[in-house]
Amino acid sequence: MLLKTQRDIENIKKNGQLIGKILADLALLCKPGVSTLEIDKQAERMIRNVGGRSAFKGYKTRTAVRPFPATVCVSLNAELVHGIPKKSTILKDGDIVSLDIGMEWPHGKLVAPGDHGVFTDTALTVPVGVIPEKTKKLLQVTREALERGIKAVKPGNSVASIGQAIEGYVKSQGKYGIVRDLVGHGVGYTVHEEPFIPNYYDPALETILLKPGMVIAIEPMISLGSWKVETRDDGWTIKMLDNTLCAHFEHTIIITEDGNVVATRRVEE
Numbered sequence: 001m002l003l004k005t006q007r008d009i010e011n012i013k014k015n016g017q018l019i020g021k022i023l024a025d026l027a028l029l030c031k032p033g034v035s036t037l038e039i040d041k042q043a044e045r046m047i048r049n050v051g052g053r054s055a056f057k058g059y060k061t062r063t064a065v066r067p068f069p070a071t072v073c074v075s076l077n078a079e080l081v082h083g084i085p086k087k088s089t090i091l092k093d094g095d096i097v098s099l100d101i102g103m104e105w106p107h108g109k110l111v112a113p114g115d116h117g118v119f120t121d122t123a124l125t126v127p128v129g130v131i132p133e134k135t136k137k138l139l140q141v142t143r144e145a146l147e148r149g150i151k152a153v154k155p156g157n158s159v160a161s162i163g164q165a166i167e168g169y170v171k172s173q174g175k176y177g178i179v180r181d182l183v184g185h186g187v188g189y190t191v192h193e194e195p196f197i198p199n200y201y202d203p204a205l206e207t208i209l210l211k212p213g214m215v216i217a218i219e220p221m222i223s224l225g226s227w228k229v230e231t232r233d234d235g236w237t238i239k240m241l242d243n244t245l246c247a248h249f250e251h252t253i254i255i256t257e258d259g260n261v262v263a264t265r266r267v268e269e
Contacts, residue, residue, distance in 0.1 A: 001195055003213035004188050008118050009254055012188060012215055015052070015105040015120045016252055016263025022046045023101055024266045026072065027126045032093045036074040039099070040085035043072040047103055051110040055102030055119050055191040065235045073100035073123075078243045080221055080229055081123075081182060082236045093129030096139065098248040102191045119191045121217040122264035123250035135245055138224055141173045142247035145199070145220040149184075153253050153260040155212055159195050160205035166220050167200040177227035178220075179246075182238065187252055188215040212257045219250035 004012065025046065029039050047054055054071040068082070075083030075098040076091075083098070091097065100123035107117050125139055145166045152165040162184075170176050184197030195208050199220045210216075225244030232239060240246050254261045 002189055002193055004215055011118045012263050015103060015118055018050045019103045019120050019122055020264045020266040023122055026099050030091060030097045030126050030128050032091055032129050034091050035087050036085040036089040037087040039074055040070045040072050043101060051107060052103040052105040053107040055104055068236060077245055079237055079239045080246045081238050081248060084234055084236055091128045094131055095128040096125055096135060097128060098125045119187055120252040120264055121187050121191055122252060123248050125247040138245060139247050142220050142222040143249050145170050146218060146249040149218040150253060153255060155210055155255060157210050158206045159197055159208040160202055163198040164201040170222060177223035177225055179227050179229060181229055182221055184218045187217045210255050212255055214255040217250055217252050221248045
């Protein structure tokens with residue numbers, strides 16, 4: 001559990017404003033006929049133009065066969081996260097698209113002597129053209145689940161309270177799958193830090209308390225069916241095991257003395 005300095009927090013806020021704008025602009029590209037690779041190329045250009053570096057491109061886990069090859073994760077329909085953009089993957093009317101992006105900023109020449117880059121992580125799911133009402137509600141529920149989790153973020157509350165707020169809300173809205181194999185996390189000095197932030201109540205996390213200076217990423221992942229997932233043969237793309245539609249929203253949140261600041265909040269929110 002890493003507490004950030006005031007200087008780091010200010011940089012995380014600036015980073016969050018920049019990446020939030022980039023994500024909003026990428027969402028506008030999600031139209032029928034657009035390839036997911038085109039979205040990725042635009043994301044890389046935008047991040048470079050603001051003096052940042054992709055947090056995902058080249059990222060490698062202990063179990064990954066190869067580093068992640070793209071700037072932004074673009075996941076369609078039953079794909080939940082870590083979708084690899086491709087020239088051959090063309091968006092069509094009725095799709096839903098999860099865009100998940102992270103950035104290190106400042107980077108390169110923007111880093112002042114004695115300073116260093118900090119990380120943010122954010123995501124949203126957008127409709128392509130016209131989608132059914134049932135799918136609209138999935139997106140609404142997942143987006144609101146994130147807001148319920150954010151409301152639970154305050155000094156003295158436990159990590160468990162975040163998952164409890166998310167799970168309680170989602171269950172009140174109908175029969176949805178709350179993914180259990182992927183969770184939120186700390187963020188700031190690297191793109192993934194402790195503690196893990198599940199989207200369901202885990203009593204074991206009641207002892208982990210939120211403190212001013214902590215920075216976390218909350219990311220509800222909700223499906224229309226089972227919560228179970230599997231990994232595609234590309235080694236990265238995680239999809240719903242039952243092929244049902246799923247949605248994913250995420251923000252980077254700074255815990256303050258009297259509550260929180262959502263660093264990656266987009267203007268249109």
